[in-house]
Amino acid sequence: MSWLPVSSAATLQAIIAIASKDLLVEQRTKTAFFSSLVFAILVLTVLYFARDKTSVGDLDLAPGALWVTFTFAGMLGLNRAFVLERENRAMDGVRLTPATPTAIFLGKVVGSLVFVGTVELVSLPVFILFYDVPIWRELPILILVIALATMGFVSVGTLFASMVVRTRFSEVMLPVLMLPFLFPPVVAAVQLTRGILAHRPLSEYSGWLSLLAAFVIIFSTFSLFLFEAILEE
Amino acid sequence: MPHAEPAVAVRGVSRRFGHRWVLRNVSMDVAPGEAVLLVGGNGAGKTTLLRVVSGLLRPNKGEVALGGTVGMVAHHTMMYDALTAHENLTFFASLHGLRIRARIGELLERMGLAHVANERIGTFSRGMLQRLAIARALMPEPRVLLLDEPLTGLDDAASRTVIGVLDTLEEQGVAMMIATHQLVELVGTAARVGYMVSGKLAALEQCGGEAGQVVERYRELVAGE
Numbered sequence: 001m002s003w004l005p006v007s008s009a010a011t012l013q014a015i016i017a018i019a020s021k022d023l024l025v026e027q028r029t030k031t032a033f034f035s036s037l038v039f040a041i042l043v044l045t046v047l048y049f050a051r052d053k054t055s056v057g058d059l060d061l062a063p064g065a066l067w068v069t070f071t072f073a074g075m076l077g078l079n080r081a082f083v084l085e086r087e088n089r090a091m092d093g094v095r096l097t098p099a100t101p102t103a104i105f106l107g108k109v110v111g112s113l114v115f116v117g118t119v120e121l122v123s124l125p126v127f128i129l130f131y132d133v134p135i136w137r138e139l140p141i142l143i144l145v146i147a148l149a150t151m152g153f154v155s156v157g158t159l160f161a162s163m164v165v166r167t168r169f170s171e172v173m174l175p176v177l178m179l180p181f182l183f184p185p186v187v188a189a190v191q192l193t194r195g196i197l198a199h200r201p202l203s204e205y206s207g208w209l210s211l212l213a214a215f216v217i218i219f220s221t222f223s224l225f226l227f228e229a230i231l232e233e
Numbered sequence: 234m235p236h237a238e239p240a241v242a243v244r245g246v247s248r249r250f251g252h253r254w255v256l257r258n259v260s261m262d263v264a265p266g267e268a269v270l271l272v273g274g275n276g277a278g279k280t281t282l283l284r285v286v287s288g289l290l291r292p293n294k295g296e297v298a299l300g301g302t303v304g305m306v307a308h309h310t311m312m313y314d315a316l317t318a319h320e321n322l323t324f325f326a327s328l329h330g331l332r333i334r335a336r337i338g339e340l341l342e343r344m345g346l347a348h349v350a351n352e353r354i355g356t357f358s359r360g361m362l363q364r365l366a367i368a369r370a371l372m373p374e375p376r377v378l379l380l381d382e383p384l385t386g387l388d389d390a391a392s393r394t395v396i397g398v399l400d401t402l403e404e405q406g407v408a409m410m411i412a413t414h415q416l417v418e419l420v421g422t423a424a425r426v427g428y429m430v431s432g433k434l435a436a437l438e439q440c441g442g443e444a445g446q447v448v449e450r451y452r453e454l455v456a457g458e
Contacts, residue, residue, distance in 0.1 A: 021316070
């Protein structure tokens with residue numbers, strides 16, 4: 001296999017085909033989506049009822065609750081993206097086509113972005129409902145932060161999911177391997193969310209935004225280039 | 234050899250997993266329109282050789298040159314149970330850059346699967362899956378076809394269908410490497426037989442469709458090992 005692009009049109013066609021196939025399989029089985037959604041709602045609910053409202057305010061708990069929910073719910077979806085390739089060794093069939101590792105990686109990332117994004121989209125109203133946070137005015141910047149963090153999370157997660165899928169306990173291995181790498185973007189996303197929900201000026205948390213953007217760029221590139229080696233047995 | 238340029242040229246290929254060498258210095262050519270059977274006991278290196286030739290595995294030593302597109306049929310279908318036969322083929326056609334709906338229909342028809350084109354393959358029998366896997370492998374009109382145990386789990390009728398397809402492909406100039414334990418059934422399809430023992434190609438001989446002769450050589454070279 002080669003990193004040289006066959007052609008941009010062929011690469012784009014392969015990316016769309018892989019992402020569409022992943023989403024079609026998920027739409028047929030629905031297992032991962034409902035698992036992730038139920039998990040997300042459960043975590044938000046448990047954290048809401050577990051706190052003492054007199055000592056922990058909404059704004060203190062909400063950013064952490066949001067990102068714990070998104071991070072772990074997303075992991076369920078990332079694992080699914082490669083488990084379906086393990087069945088019948090379908091990834092071998094994909095590798096026998098002219099699709100480049102770049103196209104395969106980006107196809108997987110796009111499919112997982114749609115999946116994780118949908119879970120986030122559905123659980124966000126539950127978060128708003130429970131935590132009574134003044135979100136509407138700040139919604140565009142909050143969505144930008146969520147999109148950025150999700151992009152970084154999915155890129156790194158796609159790489160690690162492709163690594164652990166051949167192991168017997170991939171569902172357990174994925175969080176164990178991924179979480180140390182997710183520490184910087186999740187902390188940055190929590191700090192940014194805290195600043196946004198507290199209506200702080202952007203200048204106060206722009207450092208976290210830079211850290212998050214740097215993580216996304218560096219780790220997405222890193223994951224893209226490592227993916228070919230992972231595809232090889 | 235009927236052609237000067239081989240469709241498959243394997244040169245001194247060795248492959249190891251960890252410290253164990255699974256292929257040792259294997260060299261062979263396959264001409265266009267020629268089918269070569271690879272026979273040997275379990276762990277002899279047949280599947281690994283096919284995976285190296287396909288490009289799924291890199292050799293630790295040696296090299297492989299192919300004279301055209303490669304298709305592969307393996308133990309696994311390499312397809313998605315949740316998708317229909319038509320959706321699976323459409324997906325792989327997209328990855329090959331093909332947009333030929335007619336070709337998908339023609340392949341399903343040829344494999345006797347047109348009537349189940351819109352059914353999920355998770356419900357298919359072993360024979361249907363194997364025929365669909367061949368349809369997937371034939372999608373890009375390969376010049377080289379690699380088959381790993383193509384008759385395993387098939388009944389007589391399904392085996393005859395698959396053997397008929399292989400004979401047609403041979404006439405069309407497709408080079409084939411077929412790893413199998415069912416050498417009696419497939420010996421009529423092959424021009425030569427490669428006997429593999431402990432990762433080495435112990436012999437590569439003309440077989441002339443003579444099952445008795447091949448079985449005798451198998452006992453001598455492989456079973457006696």
